Amino acid sequence: MYNPKSLKAEEFISDEEIRETLDYAEKNKDNTELVDQIIEKARLRKGLSHREASVLLACENEEKIKEIFDLAQQIKKDFY
Numbered sequence: 001m002y003n004p005k006s007l008k009a010e011e012f013i014s015d016e017e018i019r020e021t022l023d024y025a026e027k028n029k030d031n032t033e034l035v036d037q038i039i040e041k042a043r044l045r046k047g048l049s050h051r052e053a054s055v056l057l058a059c060e061n062e063e064k065i066k067e068i069f070d071l072a073q074q075i076k077k078d079f080y
Contacts, residue, residue, distance in 0.1 A: 004050070025054035035064050042071055 002014040028034050038052045048056075056068050 021051050021054050024051050025058035028055045029058035029060060031055075032061065032064070035059055035061070039064070039067060039071060042075070045075070 001011060002017045003011045006012045035055060038048065038056055041052070042048055042056075059065060059068065
């Protein structure tokens, strides 16, 4: 059973969840509205789920990629 908060590897590493997450990212990588929502959540320092992060990693829109990298750089500066 998939449990992302478990300390047991066999519970938080799930082949099915990984495949579903990659599929979700592929299906949503061009969904600008969703990408914008995820970027805004990151901007608010709310933390991202693995699925949200996968969408940002799969995004191919050059403008959004720049926005993601700029925000990541700002967050890094703020925390370190």
